[in-house]
Amino acid sequence: MLIIMNSKSFYYYNIAFVFLFLFATLNLLNAQKGVRIGYIDMNVILENVSEYKNATIILDKRILEWKKEIELKKMQLKKFQDQLNAERVLMTPELIEDREIEIKDYSNEILALQEKRFGPGGDRFKQRQKLITPIQDQVLAIVQQIAEERKYDFIFDRSSDVVMLYSAKNYDISDLVLKRIKVKEKIKARNEKLNALKTKN
Numbered sequence: 001m002l003i004i005m006n007s008k009s010f011y012y013y014n015i016a017f018v019f020l021f022l023f024a025t026l027n028l029l030n031a032q033k034g035v036r037i038g039y040i041d042m043n044v045i046l047e048n049v050s051e052y053k054n055a056t057i058i059l060d061k062r063i064l065e066w067k068k069e070i071e072l073k074k075m076q077l078k079k080f081q082d083q084l085n086a087e088r089v090l091m092t093p094e095l096i097e098d099r100e101i102e103i104k105d106y107s108n109e110i111l112a113l114q115e116k117r118f119g120p121g122g123d124r125f126k127q128r129q130k131l132i133t134p135i136q137d138q139v140l141a142i143v144q145q146i147a148e149e150r151k152y153d154f155i156f157d158r159s160s161d162v163v164m165l166y167s168a169k170n171y172d173i174s175d176l177v178l179k180r181i182k183v184k185e186k187i188k189a190r191n192e193k194l195n196a197l198k199t200k201n
Helices: 008-033 043-045 050-090 094-119 122-151 174-200
Strands: 037-040 154-157
Touching: 043 050, 043 122, 043 174, 050 122, 050 154, 094 122, 122 174
Parallel strands: 037 154
Antiparallel strands: none
């Protein structure tokens, strides 16, 4: 029987084949040489880290402020346009042209601001990197520590672009990572309280 696939189907078929081959190979190595494999779910871990939650709240507030800033400028642009339309019959062609240029410049300023705030490499991206990357680095450091202690050869992130067609729960070390993060958070909170008491005294 001849099976005909379009390019998109062929693409996904190739991906599935590659990862099936990868996991089959790893399982074979595991059986022969004792290779240890684990995985985490970065999204689940981050959602349960208080620092990540606080950073997300801060970022969301800033994004909301930027959106309001842009929306106010759009409302002002609409006023300029409405005012020009209302006064057009009383204006000379030269004045109309000057006003249209001013409105066009203001519109371009709004577009530039949108790009600055939300474009690739813009303020949203930079703030996210600034607030969240250190927390992700902390998680990765703990993952690396666990991998070295427990002799894992491979640890995958199931929330990333790696396609995990199947993952047994006993390979999931997300809870272990979270426990260590919680311990660090408690130690940090305790130290902050002690420092606060020392400052008062």
